[in-house]
């Protein structure tokens with residue numbers, strides 16, 4: 389099932405998401421639906437709050453970006469109860485976008501290395517290091533679990549320039565080829 393993607397302005401995008409246990413109802417179906425929704429919208433990552441569920445679960449499949457960074461070859465993951473242990477390394481600036489903010493792409497500075505704990509789809513525990521674009525993609529999705537959007541991290545000047553545009557997007561003024569859900573007016 390393809391979920392509608394919640395758009396900036398939706399309160400669920402600003403909540404801190406909660407851990408779940410392995411008996412979470414219909415978990416494997418939910419994970420399948422998350423992947424289906426992500427592929428349908430041509431995203432490389434999707435966090436549960438973006439489909440209206442405030443739980444600490446993200447899906448990522450960046451394997452199609454292997455040409456940009458060979459490290460992405462294996463970056464297909466489900467991360468449940470994700471918790472960032474460490475962010476380190478240099479700050480790198482790179483353009484990002486987000487399915488919840490259609491049509492906007494902006495430079496975001498992020499640390500180059502991370503260490504993150506999570507459980508996979510089989511509820512096996514992992515404690516892993518990532519770097520480069522993998523670290524960036526994971527941080528972007530992880531931020532959704534803490535109610536943070538990439539437009540929170542852009543320069544003060546760009547924020548001011550974009551303010552009106554983001555408000556318009558929250559009211560539905562954008563084009564997207566996937567199903568979306570706006571905040572109730």
Ligand code: NI
Pocket residue numbers: 485486487488528529532
């Ligand atoms: Ni996003």
